[in-house]
Amino acid sequence: MTTETASTGPGAAAQPTQSHELSLVGALRANMRDYGLLLALILIMLFFQYFTNGVLFKPVNLTNIILQNSYIIVMSLGMLLVIVAGHIDLSVGSVSGFVGALAAMLMVGWDFPPELAFLAHPLIAGAICLVVGAAIGAAQGYIIAYHRVPAFIVTLAGMLIFKGLSLAILAGKSVGPFPAEFQMLSAGFIPDVIGPTTLPWLAENGQNVVLHTTTMVIAILAIVGMAFSSIRTRARRKARGYDVEPFSLFVIKNVVIAALVLFFAYMLASYRGLPNVLVVMGVLIAVFVFLTKRMTFGRRIYALGGNLKAAALSGIKTERTTFYIFAIMGALAALAGMIYAARLNSATPKAGQGLELDVIAAVFIGGASALGGVGQVAGAVIGAFIMGVMNNGMSIMGVNIDWQQMIKGVVLLAAVFFDLYNKNRSA
Amino acid sequence: MTKTILEMRGITKTFPGVKALSDVNLDVREGEIHAICGENGAGKSTLMKVLSGVYPSGSYEGQIVYKGEEQHFKSISDSEHKGIVIIHQELALVPLLSIAENIFLGNEQAKGGVIDWDETRDGARKLLKMVGLNEDPDTLITNIGVGKQQLVEIAKALSKQVQLLILDEPTASLSEKDSQALIDLLLEFKTQGITSIIISHKLNEISRVADRVTVIRDGRAIETMDTQDITEDRIITSMVGRSLDDRYPARTPQVGDVVFEVRNWNVYHPQHRERQIIRDVSINLRKGEVVGIAGLMGSGRTEFAMSVFGKSYGQKISGEVFVNGQKIDTSTVDKAIRNGIAYATEDRKTYGLNLIDHIKHNTTIANLIGVSKWGVIDDLAELDAANDYRKKTNIRSSSVYQVVGNLSGGNQQKVVLSKWLYANPDVLILDEPTRGIDVGAKYEIYTIINQLAAQGKAILVISSEMPELLGITDRLYVMNEGRIAGEMPTSEASQEKIMRSIVRAEGKAS
Ligand SMILES: Nc1ncnc2c1ncn2[C@@H]1O[C@H](COP(=O)(O)OP(=O)(O)OP(=O)(O)O)[C@@H](O)[C@H]1O
Ligand SMILES: [Mg+2]
Numbered sequence: 001m002t003t004e005t006a007s008t009g010p011g012a013a014a015q016p017t018q019s020h021e022l023s024l025v026g027a028l029r030a031n032m033r034d035y036g037l038l039l040a041l042i043l044i045m046l047f048f049q050y051f052t053n054g055v056l057f058k059p060v061n062l063t064n065i066i067l068q069n070s071y072i073i074v075m076s077l078g079m080l081l082v083i084v085a086g087h088i089d090l091s092v093g094s095v096s097g098f099v100g101a102l103a104a105m106l107m108v109g110w111d112f113p114p115e116l117a118f119l120a121h122p123l124i125a126g127a128i129c130l131v132v133g134a135a136i137g138a139a140q141g142y143i144i145a146y147h148r149v150p151a152f153i154v155t156l157a158g159m160l161i162f163k164g165l166s167l168a169i170l171a172g173k174s175v176g177p178f179p180a181e182f183q184m185l186s187a188g189f190i191p192d193v194i195g196p197t198t199l200p201w202l203a204e205n206g207q208n209v210v211l212h213t214t215t216m217v218i219a220i221l222a223i224v225g226m227a228f229s230s231i232r233t234r235a236r237r238k239a240r241g242y243d244v245e246p247f248s249l250f251v252i253k254n255v256v257i258a259a260l261v262l263f264f265a266y267m268l269a270s271y272r273g274l275p276n277v278l279v280v281m282g283v284l285i286a287v288f289v290f291l292t293k294r295m296t297f298g299r300r301i302y303a304l305g306g307n308l309k310a311a312a313l314s315g316i317k318t319e320r321t322t323f324y325i326f327a328i329m330g331a332l333a334a335l336a337g338m339i340y341a342a343r344l345n346s347a348t349p350k351a352g353q354g355l356e357l358d359v360i361a362a363v364f365i366g367g368a369s370a371l372g373g374v375g376q377v378a379g380a381v382i383g384a385f386i387m388g389v390m391n392n393g394m395s396i397m398g399v400n401i402d403w404q405q406m407i408k409g410v411v412l413l414a415a416v417f418f419d420l421y422n423k424n425r426s427a
Numbered sequence: 428m429t430k431t432i433l434e435m436r437g438i439t440k441t442f443p444g445v446k447a448l449s450d451v452n453l454d455v456r457e458g459e460i461h462a463i464c465g466e467n468g469a470g471k472s473t474l475m476k477v478l479s480g481v482y483p484s485g486s487y488e489g490q491i492v493y494k495g496e497e498q499h500f501k502s503i504s505d506s507e508h509k510g511i512v513i514i515h516q517e518l519a520l521v522p523l524l525s526i527a528e529n530i531f532l533g534n535e536q537a538k539g540g541v542i543d544w545d546e547t548r549d550g551a552r553k554l555l556k557m558v559g560l561n562e563d564p565d566t567l568i569t570n571i572g573v574g575k576q577q578l579v580e581i582a583k584a585l586s587k588q589v590q591l592l593i594l595d596e597p598t599a600s601l602s603e604k605d606s607q608a609l610i611d612l613l614l615e616f617k618t619q620g621i622t623s624i625i626i627s628h629k630l631n632e633i634s635r636v637a638d639r640v641t642v643i644r645d646g647r648a649i650e651t652m653d654t655q656d657i658t659e660d661r662i663i664t665s666m667v668g669r670s671l672d673d674r675y676p677a678r679t680p681q682v683g684d685v686v687f688e689v690r691n692w693n694v695y696h697p698q699h700r701e702r703q704i705i706r707d708v709s710i711n712l713r714k715g716e717v718v719g720i721a722g723l724m725g726s727g728r729t730e731f732a733m734s735v736f737g738k739s740y741g742q743k744i745s746g747e748v749f750v751n752g753q754k755i756d757t758s759t760v761d762k763a764i765r766n767g768i769a770y771a772t773e774d775r776k777t778y779g780l781n782l783i784d785h786i787k788h789n790t791t792i793a794n795l796i797g798v799s800k801w802g803v804i805d806d807l808a809e810l811d812a813a814n815d816y817r818k819k820t821n822i823r824s825s826s827v828y829q830v831v832g833n834l835s836g837g838n839q840q841k842v843v844l845s846k847w848l849y850a851n852p853d854v855l856i857l858d859e860p861t862r863g864i865d866v867g868a869k870y871e872i873y874t875i876i877n878q879l880a881a882q883g884k885a886i887l888v889i890s891s892e893m894p895e896l897l898g899i900t901d902r903l904y905v906m907n908e909g910r911i912a913g914e915m916p917t918s919e920a921s922q923e924k925i926m927r928s929i930v931r932a933e934g935k936a937s
Contacts (some may be wrong), residue, residue, distance in 0.1 A: 240807050296795040296802045303792050306781035313739055313778050314793040314846070315764040373783050 037367065037382050038321040040415075044386055048393030055396050058388070060272035062264065067186060067343060069388035070277045071096065071336035075359040076366075077172030077288045080380040083363050085325050086305040086372025087144065090356050091158030095136055095330060096337030098162040099129045103338050104175040104347030105181060122182040129334050136162070137330015138145075138323065141198050144233035145322035159356070164393025165347045176346025186343035188276040211266070219265030219390035223258045224398060230254060240353055278340055284332075288377045301325065305372030363410070386411070432457040432480075432622050433591060438489035440473055442833070444825045447473040453641055455591070460613055460623045462633045464662050465643035466865040467837025468823035471626045473515055474643065475593050479513040480506040484645045489845065493591075497650070509707045510590030514580045514597060516626075516778060516863070520568045521854060527551035527564035530583045550620035555584040558612060572725050574605030577593050581612065591895065592623045596836065599634060599863045600773070602724040604892050610636050621934070628865050640785065642666055657871040667867045676867070676874045681750040682901060683714030683753075685770075686885050687854040692746035694909075696736045703910045704730050704741060712885035717876060719888045719900035720918070721925045727909035728889045729773060732856050737763045750854070767853035771843050773862060773889070781895035782832035786824060787813035789831050789842050794850040816845035821871055836863045844872065848879075855879060856887045861895065893922045907932040 002196075019044045049056045056062075076094050082089045106125035118124055140158050144151045157187075194213040202209040237244050244250070268274055292298035303312040312318045336355075341347045367381030368375025387408060394404045433455040440448040446471045455461045463471050476482050478491060480500030491498045494507060500506045503513070506597075521527045528549050536546040551564035560578040562571060568579065577597055584592055590647060594613075598606035606842075610632055613623050620757030627633055633640060634657050641651045642665040649665050662672045694705035712718050720728045733740035735748060737760030748757050750766055757763040772778040779787055790813040791798050798809040804852050813827040820841040824834055831842055840863055847855060857876070861869045876886055890896050896903060903920050904926045905913040 163848075236807060240811070242807070242810060294803050294806070296799050296804060298790065299792070299804060300794060302782055302784065303787070306783050307777075309778050310780055311792070313736075313760055313770070313772060315737075315761040317759070317761060318794070373781065 009227070012215065037365075037379055037386075038202040041382050041386050041389070044389055044393075047092055048389060052393055052396045057267070057301040058394055059267045061392070061396075063271050063275060065196045065385075065388055066268075066278050066281075066390050067275055068392065069384055070186070070275075070281055070390065071339045071343075072355065072358050072362060073281055073384045074284060074332050074336045074339065075329075075355070076362045076384045077284055077377060078325075078332035079359045080288070080292075080366070080368060080375050080377055081301055081325045081372070082151070082329050083368045084362075084372060084375045085301050086308070087321060087322070087325075088138075088360065089141065089155045089308045089326065089329050091136075091155040091162060092329065092333040092336075092359055093355035093357075094159045094162035094166070094331040095133060096340060096350070096355060097134075097347075097350070098166040098169075099334040099337035100349045100351050101175070103130060103182070103341055103347070104178065105130050107178055109120035109175045110169075122179055126172040126182070126185075126258050126338060129338055130331050133337070134331040136325040138140075138332070140330070141323040141326025145319040146426065151326075165355065166347075166351070168184045170347060170349050172349055172424060174346045174348045175349045176341075176344075178342060178345055183282075183342050183345055184276060184337075185278055185338050186275075187345075189272045189281060190274045190276060192273060212271075215265055215269040215273040217292045218274065219261055219269075223261055226252055238425020271324050280335075285377065285381055292377050297321070297324075302373055305374075307373075319327075330427050358387055361412045363411055367419060383415075429459070430457045430495060431455070433844045434490075435478060436490040436492070438477055438487060438491075440470075440475065440487040444829075446646055448477070448646045451643065452647070453667055454651075455457060455622060455624060456639075457615060458620050458622055460617055460625060460636055462637035462640045463624060463626045464628075464630070464633060464640055464666055465644060466666055466823075467841075467863075469643045469666075469837040470646040470862075470863075471643055472513055472595055472626060472835060475507060475513055475595055475624065475626065475796050477495045477595060478506070478687075479511055481513070482831075491545060499882055500594060507587050510588055512584040512587050512591070513593040513595065514577075514584060514595065516595040516599070518573075518576055518580055519603040520576055520579060522569040523567060526555070526562060526571070526579050527563045528563075529568055529579055530554060532583070532588055534586060544760065548928070550586065551582070556584050557578075557585060558582045562593040574602060574608075577601060577605070577609060578612075580668060583607075592621055594623065595623045596626055596629060596755060597627065599628055599836075599898055600859070603893065605724065606632060613760035614884065628861055628863060631867065633657070633662065634659050644668065645857050663866055666794075666865065671866060671870065674870065674894075676870065676877055678877055678901075679897065680715065680717070680880065680901045682716045683883065684713045685711045685749065687712040687887075688749040688751060689735055690747045690749070692735065693740035693744065694730060695743040696739050700742065700893045702854065703909065706904075708746075708909070708911050712887055714885060716881050716902065717880050717900045719903045720892075720906050721888060721893060721903055722912075724891060724907045728906050729858055730909075731906070732770055732773075732858055732887070732889060735763075736768060738857065740769075745934035758829040764850060764852070767848040768856070768896050769793070769852035769854070771847040771848050771858060771860060772857040773859035775839050776804070778840060780831050783830065785828045785830050785847075786817060786822065786834075786842055787827040790816050790827070790845045790849055794853075797849065797851070812849055813845075814929070816849050819874050819875065820845045835866060837865055840864055841868065843874075844875075846855055848875070852884070854885045854887070856889070860888065860889065861892070863888070875908055893925060899921070905929060905932075 045056060075096065079089060079092065103125055106128060107120050107122060112119055118129070123245030136158070140154050143149050143154050171280060190216045192212050194217060197211045197213045198209060199209045234244050234250060292301070300311065300316045300321050303314065303316055304321060308318060340351055345353070362384035363375065363380045364370070364383070365386055366376065366381070368380065389402065390408060390411065394407065431454050432453065433653055435451065435453040438448050438451040451470070451474060453474065457689055463474070465471050479488050481702055483501045484499035485854050491500070493511070498509065503733060521532065524532070531550050536543050536550055539702050547562045555562060555564065558578045558581050559580065561573055562575060597609055601609065606629070611626065616623060625637070625859060637657060638654055640657055640662060642649045642662065644666060652661065660670065687713040690709045692705055692708040693703065696702035708731055718829070722728050722831055730740050735757060738744055738758055739760060742860050746753055755766045757766065757768065781792070787809060791809050795804065798805055798812055809904050810827065817824070822841045822845065824838060831839060834842065844860060861872055864872065880886055887899060888896065897920060900917045901916065902916050903925070905925050907929045910932065912932035915924065
């Protein structure tokens with residue numbers, strides 16, 4: 001090593017060595033947590049499928065699960081960033097409720113003079129709501145980041161303030177219904193531009209299965225895209241001499257994911273197709289996966305959550321990063337609030353209350369660490385679905401709400417416990 | 428023939444993917460000072476953690492026989508009950524508790540759960556006297572230096588009726604004077620019949636104090652030397668498997684113009700506004716030059732460097748920084764880095780590393796721009812960079828995906844270095860760059876420093892090891908109580924001369 005000069009830049013290093021495939025067991029073990037979580041979700045779904053006598057997997061119910069959990073998932077994306085950064089946001093439930101109320105007042109509650117009537121247009125009102133949400137998050141983030149008041153306290157205060165504010169602007173009443181365009185956010189489905197496909201050979205009780213073709217086409221395109229990109233990544237790694245996962249695992253993984261996507265697409269397509277909100281969610285999830293895995297901004301969040309002082313001494317603007325994280329969280333809480341209001345078709349003073357707990361639970365079930373620095377978007381999303389499927393399944397089974405709460409609590413505890421147990425064993 | 432107090436037989440310990448120890452035998456005689464030497468990652472700390480029950484019985488293979496009985500320690504408190512006390516590589520004191528509270532932590536002088544403070548203080552005072560530490564037991568740990576903290580750790584060990592004291596690199600962050608005092612203390616304990624095991628990379632200490640030395644290489648015990656055989660060269664040959672002719676690589680400096688200059692730098696304590704820590708310091712570095720700052724612990728060298736590097740220490744900072752004759756803004760770390768300055772910290776755990784993340788991410792974090800475009804990281808470019816620097820600094824790990832917290836202390840230090848080498852600065856400030864690093868790896872790091880200098884970078888080395896400064900630098904500043912007390916070309920410097928300028932400065936100050 002003494003003859004090389006210390007130069008930087010990637011080019012200096014690329015001396016292709018022989019690429020190896022890792023052993024199957026090793027690769028499985030390394031990713032046990034990720035697979036384990038997905039497996040847990042599938043097992044929970046099969047469990048409820050059995051105990052609800054097959055209701056869970058009915059197309060209409062699957063669509064419902066997505067609609068019911070969309071706002072939790074949207075907020076869990078932002079909460080993941082917050083928790084990875086080593087903070088917490090207790091205000092998101094109240095903020096979403098407040099923004100829902102604001103949306104209602106803008107669109108139906110307030111009588112604007114004619115020259116301001118444009119504010120009531122769903123698109124404009126929606127944009128205002130997003131900006132207000134981001135501003136609320138930014139304000140809290142500013143106090144947390146630059147004045148170093150613990151996030152727990154700032155957002156606890158925020159929770160009380162916005163709970164009060166929604167009551168105030170709604171004057172204690174429910175406000176609705178919303179214009180039809182706004183309801184489309186939660187109740188709408190993408191149009192079938194290609195036209196339905198009938199599958200007579202799958203007819204059941206004399207009823208044909210009619211598929212929403214556009215949904216299927218989108219799903220197939222998505223699968224092809226994913227397969228293409230993972231094949232390319234693998235090839236690139238191999239070409240540069242890096243180890244890759246065993247081919248068998250690679251194939252199995254992609255086939256399983258493709259099968260799952262196809263299955264759910266088929267389910268949705270045989271009801272009314274892709275819900276609009278799922279499109280919004282899908283795009284957001286993709287953006288956040290990219291942000292956390294591939295972007296410098298995401299990397300810096302993990303770094304500052306892992307060791308704040310070391311991150312600061314590495315040139316990361318820790319305050320600014322924290323500030324942005326809370327602003328993003330605020331905007332997502334606003335979006336969630338609108339989805340929630342659109343779904344209920346009215347804004348109520350109680351809307352959003354307690355949602356923060358579901359969101360935080362989802363992120364922790366998804367494997368994030370309360371100490372910061374650890375957590376994945378995919379985990380948070382699966383965590384949210386685990387909570388959602390349990391809510392849905394238990395409701396169909398007619399489990400009382402008190403029991404539902406207790407069971408969810410136990411699942412949260414078990415998930416985190418399992419995580420720590422695993423970590424200690426591998427240390 | 429003296430009695431054997433401890434026998435470890437056939438110890439094998441594996442971590443996922445790494446065999447840290449394989450079939451290690453160690454025997455320690457009653458009343459001796461037994462040293463354990465070996466390269467970074469050889470398995471020294473792991474062996475001691477096995478012995479003291481940090482890794483409980485059952486998580487390793489092999490036998491531990493202590494005082495003639497086989498032991499199955501399930502936890503540290505089990506081994507402590509038998510009089511085995513370990514002081515870890517990283518100190519484990521609670522910073523905001525007092526000396527007395529720390530000494531009796533977990534072993535409180537209490538009746539029925541109520542702490543007897545008089546007893547606590549008296550007991551602490553007695554123990555402090557035994558270790559020769561002249562401090563009020565009520566002083567908070569944060570307010571005393573590392574050297575004294577180390578003594579508090581030892582006092583704590585004494586409070587547990589220690590019979591076998593294990594010290595993992597106790598002198599790594601101590602000044603020469605404090606190290607000396609600690610070594611003397613060990614010799615004193617020896618006369619009282621306390622057995623010690625000491626791990627250290629400072630071979631001069633080892634050859635002075637140790638009765639016997641066991642060398643570990645790649646998880647295997649290579650040999651145990653008796654007193655008459657112990658020489659530094661002999662230990663090195665056994666450690667690295669070959670002899671090392673020179674401790675410092677030859678250096679032919681090619682020094683150019685001044686590239687980096689700090690003028691009239693003043694800094695005040697971050698909490699106590701009135702206490703001035705750095706007084707009117709001016710220094711300069713030339714292109715291709717390696718400059719050292721010598722001084723005692725607490726002379727303000729780290730504080731000076733950190734305050735220059737993005738005002739990371741202190742308040743009411745005044746002074747000017749010039750790079751290539753241009754005045755630059757170093758008010759944030761980001762700006763300092765963008766102006767080509769880097770500072771590799773002496774405190775890797777607190778300021779240097781994200782311990783829960785792996786080597787790859789730690790290597791690139793100070794220069795993400797280097798592996799990204801439009802804020803998007805090129806994963807393979809990053810992997811290349813991390814592998815490259817892992818090789819350059821010779822980090823011993825299963826891959827760049829090993830979590831940094833699981834690396835041996837010396838290898839963690841190399842990750843800190845990699846990170847700042849990868850940031851490709853023009854001016855590199857290295858604060859104790861070889862702390863806890865083995866002799867072979869030190870040589871490699873010195874070689875890297877030489878290469879950087881040959882490329883025209885300017886390097887400032889802060890070190891408490893004077894031979895190191897004398898061996899690798901071209902010019903030296905001596906710092907004392909926040910002031911520059913002297914400056915000399917290394918060719919004219921000697922340890923005596925450095926000490927003299929410190930003493931002279933102290934004479935002036937008082
Ligand atoms: N918890 C762990 N998980 C995985 N590997 C570990 C763990 N702890 C230690 N190791 C590995 O075991 C080996 C021995 O480490 P150890 O800390 O004993 O080295 P050491 O001889 O004390 O080195 P140093 O002089 O640098 O302190 C190293 O390769 C290290 O990476
Ligand atoms: Mg060690």
